[in-house]
Amino acid sequence: xxxYFPGEMAGLIWEKTARCIDVxxxxxxxxxxxxTFSGNIDGVSAYQKIGVWKEQEVEFCLYxxxxxxxxxxxxxxxAPKGSQPGTHDDKDFYxxxxxxxxxxxxxxSTWARxxxxxxxxxxxxxxxxxxxxxxxxSGDN
Numbered sequence: 001x002x003x004y005f006p007g008e009m010a011g012l013i014w015e016k017t018a019r020c021i022d023v024x025x026x027x028x029x030x031x032x033x034x035x036t037f038s039g040n041i042d043g044v045s046a047y048q049k050i051g052v053w054k055e056q057e058v059e060f061c062l063y064x065x066x067x068x069x070x071x072x073x074x075x076x077x078x079a080p081k082g083s084q085p086g087t088h089d090d091k092d093f094y095x096x097x098x099x100x101x102x103x104x105x106x107x108x109s110t111w112a113r114x115x116x117x118x119x120x121x122x123x124x125x126x127x128x129x130x131x132x133x134x135x136x137x138s139g140d141n
Contacts, residue, residue: 018105018126021047021062023076027118028053031076031093035062041085042066044104053078061085062106064098072098074106075114076122093117 021035035047038061046063053060058078065086066072076094079085092114096107111121 018045018047018128020127021106022125022127023049023062023122024125025120026076026094026122027113027120028093028116031060031117031122035060042072046085060093064103064106072103074098074111076111091116094121096121 019037023032023035026032030051030053033049033051035049038046038048040046041063042065044064046061048062049060051058051060060076061079062074062076063085064072064074074096075085075090075092077085077090077092079087080089083089094111094117095114096111099105099107105126106124108124108126111124113119113121
């Protein structure tokens, strides 16, 4: 059986890509929830979730970014509307270094608070399929 993602080819990409990411236990409650595959940034899968932050509907992004010093980091951020994540205009909540062995998927537990984050940092669970109740979740923080 072949699995296809929007704009992607099947086969090996499916095996290396989490279909969704479950973000849990973050101090900023609005960050928590199910993020679904949204395309590629920095050559790996990126994920998004619609939520509410400061009484505004926003799109939270979970993506990897290659910094100028060539280190790779994962971020949970809000990018300005119409802008791709990874600029100085993002509102960054949490960040984690990309693993040397599995840098193409977000790490589970090495997250740290960033400028807009609140302790504790989240834990991440990568999932190969969407949960049965895959409706978007939102928080209040």
